[in-house]
Amino acid sequence: MEKKEFYLEVLHVDKNCGARYGILHTPHGDVEVPCFMPVGTLATVKTLSPEEIKSIGSGIILANTYHLHLRPGEDIVEKAGGVHKFMNYDGPMLTDSGGFQVFSLAEKRKIKEEGVTFKSHLNGDEIFFSPEIVIGIEEKIGADIIMSFDECIPYPATYEYAKDSTLRTLRWAQRGKEAHKTSQALFGIVQGGEFSDLRKMCAEELVKMDFDGYSIGGTSIGEPKDVCFKMIDMAIPYLPFDKPRYLMGVGSLDYILEGIGKGIDMMDCVLPTRIARHGTVMTHNGRVNIKNAKFKEDFTTLDSECDCYTCKNFTKAYLRHLYVAEEALGQRLLSIHNLRFLISIVEGAREAIKEDRFLEYKDEILKKYGDLRGF
């Protein structure tokens, strides 16, 4: 990556709430925000080709540092010419740092000041991740945006635990920033658990370090909805207006809309792709489990209001057949639908923000798809 060409252009803020519309400029193209980012942990949005990823209107996707380090290894990705060339995807990309794996693989790691020692979930190998090492791996992978190494604090956590962890995450952020050599955009991650003073402190300290963007982490890990929403409120006031704000691990329809209303620009979640692979889809008629026997002879489309490839071409009976027969196409078609469904809702949100009617839009969507809440 040559010259720095990463910045957020905020074009409009809804007059009635914090929601904002803008363009995120990256070396691999512009992304309209707010946006939802499909998760492609192993340099693939599971079951989808790069063409399909683009066809669902996705502006940016993520991959994961921990998982790509384990296989194929960042050196191979680098030799391939970077992750974009490796996976033949030329759109904007972001790599998560492995901070989430500090949480999700808690039984297989030890945290120390220097960094985290993991026992590989694949073969038990010892893997050491320090903030500097993580940045080095992310530089080799070569995404447009890279994340600082952090600890995603579990919920619930005591104040003492959250404080110690957050202070360490801040030290790691500083160390990672100092180690960072490329022009890739580097984001800091606001932790602090559910404690407002810690969230505030963390946000303020990160802003002092001057990152290219800021994430709100430690969300969507099993905490009640109102706690998650408060965590967003605790950080947003301290984040700079002109830098992108990324709410990590969110998610479902209601969380996404709530985040957007509070001024979040980017979100990601495995939910739409995971539940699709497990047979569940979000539709304009509510939640549908394609496995259900009632769809055996249902020759109507999945969602008549959806413009995705799946809904334009296939019936529920066929999708159910594919799923039940464990044909890979079934999971792929359902993944296409779920991502397109969610992304089209976010597209609608962007249009609404431009016209200062985001709050009405949000109410309308939540009222219409009320039973999609809590996904």
Added chain:
RNA sequence: GGAGGGGUAGCGAAGAGGCUAAACGCGGUUGACUGUAAAUCAAUUCCUUCGGGUUCGGCAGUUCGAAUCUGCCCCCCUCCA
């Protein structure tokens, strides 16, 4: 014709007198999934008015008690003629 082996829930397959409405797998049904250890996991799967009722090829026995023991019958498989 002779010699063996076997028939257990939708299917496959354990069980060899009470702890067995019957392990386990598949299939069926339902549900969960939030910076992906996840094409994974969980529940349920004889009938029931939830009191109970009826089951392990069939019938008849032995026993306080039988899928399990005995007799006869029916069916399937393998080998030999």
